[in-house]
Amino acid sequence: MEKRFVYADNSATTRVSQHALEAALPYFTENYGNASSIYALGMNAARALEKARGQVAAALGAKPNEIFFTSGGSESDNWAIKGCAENGEKKGKKHIITSVFEHHAVLHTCQYLEKHGFEVTYIPVDEKGLINPEDVKNAIRDDTCLVTIIFANNEIGTIQPIAEIGAICREKKVLFHTDAVQAVGNVEIDVSKMNIDLLSLSGHKIHAPKGCGALYIRSGITLPNLIHGGAQERTKRAGTENVPSIVALGVAITDACADIPAKREKVSKMRDRLIDGLLKINETRLNGDREKRLCGNVNVSIRGVEGESLLLNLDLNGICASSGSACTSGSLDPSHVLLSIGLPHEIAHGSLRLSINEETTDEDIDYILEVVPKVVKKLREMSPLWERICKEENITRTI
C-alpha cells in the first residue's frame, strides 16, 4: 500500500475546522476592536463574544452567564479546583475527592493543595478503567468541599458514570466538578440533568484553536477571581479576551455537538474495526472498557515492544499516534493511567493510543492495520524482551 499521512492523535489536538477558521478570521483584521470599547468596532467584538458564550452554554445545557472563557482545559481545571478549595477552606472544609487517573491538570493541582494542608482522597478505578460511584459516595465526608472526576479519560477513553456521581454529590450537598475536555462533542452533556456544578472544556480538542477553553460555573457558585484586573469575564478573569479563538470555539462546539449520535455511530464503527484488527497481533490487549469508551479512542498494549520506538516507526510511515510509555511522558515512569488499571510496568511501556475522529476514513484504518503489525514485527525481532517472553511462555508466533 502506498504511504499516506494518517493523523490518529485527535485526543492530543485536532485540526482547526474550516468553519471555525472562517468564523474567526474577521476578528483578526476587521472586527479587531477591544470588546470592552464603546465604539461599534468594540461592540462588534463584544457581540461576537456573547454569541460564542451562548453557543457554549447551549452545547452544555447551561445558561450563558454560567460560561467563563479561559485559555483551555488546564486553566479551567486549576480555577475550579483551587477556587472551590479556597471557598471550602473558609468554612473549614479541606477535603477533596478525585480519582487516581485524572489528567495531570487535576492531579497536580490536588497534589499542590495537599502541600497546603488539604486532604485528598484518590478513588481507585477497576481494571476496565471505570469508577464505582459507590466509592465516591463512601468517600464523602462532612469536610469535603469538592468532588472532581474526569468525564472521559484522556488515555484509555473510558466514560465515567458522571450522572450517578453528580446525583450523589447533589444529595450530599458537595460541589461536583468534571474535566470534560475529551468528552465534549463525543458524549451528550447536560449539566442540569447530570448535576454538574463545574465543567472544564478545551477548544483545540474539538477543532477550535489552541489556547481557548471555558469553565462552566453553575449560577449561585462564586469562585474567587482567577486573574485580577479589568472587568472581563464579569471581573472573574481579567485580561483582554482572545476574541478570534473564542468565536471559533463557539462555532466548533456547536458543530461538534450538532449530531453526536450520528458521529458516534460512524466513528465507533471504524474504532471497532481498528480494535479488532490490532487485537489480532499476538500478545496484545485492549486497555479500558470496550463499550464504555469514547467513540474515537483505541488504546492497546503490545508486549515485547516499547511505546516510543513504536511511535517513531509509525511516524516514519506517516502515522501520528501517542503512547503512555515512560519514554514519551518525559519521565521514566509509564503513564499513571495505565498503572491505575493494574498494568505491570513492562506492559504499560508498550502501549499505543490511536485517537480517530469523523475525519478519519476507512482507508486510514486499513493503512494503520497494515503498518502496525509490520512495525511490531520489526521491533519484536530486535527485542531481547520479546525473545525472553517467547522462550518463557512457549510462544512461537512472532506477530
Added chain:
Amino acid sequence: MIYSEKVMDHFANPRNVGEIENADGIGEVGNAKCGDIMKMYIKVDNGIITDVKFKTFGCGAAIATSSIATEMIMGKSIEEALKLTNKAVVEALDGLPPAKLHCSVLAEEAMKAAISDYYKRQGIDPAPFVGEITPHCDGETCGCDVNH
C-alpha cells in the same frame, strides 16, 4: 523533545541488529520494568572485536545508542573498546535530549558486560580490566528515578 538526524538515522536503520551464534561474549543490561533492555554479542579474535550484534527493547534513543556503539567498537581491540564512554556515544549521535542520556550509559554498560563475559569465558577475572559493572537498574532499588 527533538532527536538529531543522526539519532533518527540510527533508529530508522539500525546497524548490526541481531545475534551472533557462538558469540565469545554476551552482555545484557537494563530491565523491562524501566522500559529498556540492551543485549550485546561480540566475537573476538586475537584480542580484536571482529563482529558485534545487538538486540534492544527500548525507546528511539536506546536503539540509536546501541546501534552506534556497535559501529564504534567494531574492529577495535578490547582495550580500545573499553575506552568508549557514554559521552563519546552521545557526541557521535550529535547529542541526546537530557532525559535520554541514561540510554547512552546503557550502551556503554552493555558493551562492557559483553567484554566481561568474554573475559570470564577465558577464565580471566574481568574486574581489573572492565571494573565493576553495576547493573543499570534492577527494577527495585536502582537509582533510575522510576517509582517502582
